[in-house]
Amino acid sequence: MSRTQATIIYNPASGKRGRRADNVREMIRLLAERDIDARACATNGPHDAGRLAREAVERGSDLVISYGGDGTMNEVIQGLVGSGAALAVWPGGTANVLARELEMPSSIARIADIIAAGKTVRIALGVMRRDAETRRRGDAETNGAKLELAASSSDSPVAASPRLRVSASPIRSSPVAGSPRPPVSASPPPRYFIMFAGIGLDASVARSVSPSLKKRTGQLAFWVEGIKHVFTWAPEPFTIEVDGKKFEGVFALIGNGRGYGGGLCMTPHARLQDPCFEVYIVPRRSNNFAYLRDLAACARGTTARTTATLVRGLRVTANSSEEPWVEADGEIIGPLPMTFEIVPDALSVIVP
Numbered sequence: 001m002s003r004t005q006a007t008i009i010y011n012p013a014s015g016k017r018g019r020r021a022d023n024v025r026e027m028i029r030l031l032a033e034r035d036i037d038a039r040a041c042a043t044n045g046p047h048d049a050g051r052l053a054r055e056a057v058e059r060g061s062d063l064v065i066s067y068g069g070d071g072t073m074n075e076v077i078q079g080l081v082g083s084g085a086a087l088a089v090w091p092g093g094t095a096n097v098l099a100r101e102l103e104m105p106s107s108i109a110r111i112a113d114i115i116a117a118g119k120t121v122r123i124a125l126g127v128m129r130r131d132a133e134t135r136r137r138g139d140a141e142t143n144g145a146k147l148e149l150a151a152s153s154s155d156s157p158v159a160a161s162p163r164l165r166v167s168a169s170p171i172r173s174s175p176v177a178g179s180p181r182p183p184v185s186a187s188p189p190p191r192y193f194i195m196f197a198g199i200g201l202d203a204s205v206a207r208s209v210s211p212s213l214k215k216r217t218g219q220l221a222f223w224v225e226g227i228k229h230v231f232t233w234a235p236e237p238f239t240i241e242v243d244g245k246k247f248e249g250v251f252a253l254i255g256n257g258r259g260y261g262g263g264l265c266m267t268p269h270a271r272l273q274d275p276c277f278e279v280y281i282v283p284r285r286s287n288n289f290a291y292l293r294d295l296a297a298c299a300r301g302t303t304a305r306t307t308a309t310l311v312r313g314l315r316v317t318a319n320s321s322e323e324p325w326v327e328a329d330g331e332i333i334g335p336l337p338m339t340f341e342i343v344p345d346a347l348s349v350i351v352p
Helices: 019-032 050-059 070-078 097-101 110-119 131-139 199-208 211-217 218-232 286-299
Strands: 004-010 038-042 063-068 084-092 120-129 191-193 197-198 239-244 245-249 251-255 277-282 309-313 315-319 325-328 332-335 338-350
Touching: 004 019, 004 050, 004 070, 019 038, 019 063, 019 110, 019 191, 050 063, 063 070, 070 084, 084 097, 084 110, 110 245, 120 197, 120 315, 120 325, 191 199, 197 199, 197 338, 199 251, 199 325, 199 332, 218 286, 239 309, 245 277, 245 309, 277 325, 309 338
Parallel strands: 004 038, 004 063, 063 084, 084 338
Antiparallel strands: 120 191, 120 338, 197 251, 197 325, 239 245, 239 315, 251 277, 277 309, 315 338, 325 332
8 A cells, every 4th residue: 555645844934943843853753653754845935835835736745734823824725726635734833723723733743643544624715816907006006015925924813613524534646526726817816715814904913913023922912913903003994795795894804714813703603614604894983992892702702792794605805995905814915805705625634
C-alpha cells in the first residue's frame, strides 16, 4: 500500500524564532512513524503559502498541513480549491479560529494521530469578488497602492463551536468529482475564505492593529485596538443585499462558520458543512459606545437579542458611497463594492 504524501506549509517568522522549525521537524518524524511521508515548505512572505500549496498539489500531495494562524490557512486554501488534496490545520497563530471550530488540539502528537486517522469532512467555502473596473477605481482612491489580498500571519480572536459531523473518508490525491474550480475571468482572481468575511468595523480594527503589539501579546492587541476604535472610529455606512433583501449597516459579518473572536459569537447558526451564509448586520448607532451593547450580547451568547439583523443567504453584495474595507479570515482584502457567494462541497478538511 502506498504511503500518504503530505506537505507542511509554515511561516518561519511567526511565533518564537527557532521553535517553529523544530516543531516541524518533530511533526515530520511523527508522521513518518504513522506511514505518512511529509516535507516542509517555509513561506518567504505574503501570498507565498498559496503558491506553495498549488505546487504541493502538482507534486501529488494527498494532504497539505497549514501550520500557523488563520492568515497562513487562508492563503493555503487559495491553492487547494479544485484539487483532491485535503487540508489539515495545525494551530500555531494568534487565535486559530478554524482550528478551534474543528476542535483541533495543540499537542503535536495528537495532531499527528488525527492526521494519520484520515477522517475528513467536506465543507463549503465563501468566495469574494471585485470586478476589474471596481479594482481600478479602488486603486486610484488609495493613491495607487496595491490591494493586499493576504498577509503572512494575521489572526483574529475566536469563539468555540460544536463538534462537526465526521466521516472516515480516505485522503486522496486525485481530484474529487464535482469539486469547484476557480472561475476563469479577466477580472482579478476570486478570494476564498473559510470562516467569515467582515465589512466595516472589524476590518478597520484589523487594518490598524499594531503588528509588534500583536506579536508580543496575541489577541490582546485586537482588544486594545478595538477600545481605541470606541473613541476614534468614524463609521462608513454601506448597503448590503442578501439574496435580494437590502439592509443598511456600518458593520456586517458574513459567517460561513460559527467561530469569531474573543469569546464573541455573531453568527451562531452558521456551520461549515451547511452551504449557506449567516449574515450579522449592525445599523448605525447614535454613538460608538452603543456598539458595546452588541458586543456584550455576542459575548453572552445572546446574539439574537441585539438590535442587529441576522439573516441567512447564498449571495451577498455590498456597496457604499464611502470606502469601508473588507477582511476575510482576518486578512485585509480591500474596500467595497464586493460580492460574496457560497461554494458548496468545496474542500476536504481533516477533523478529530
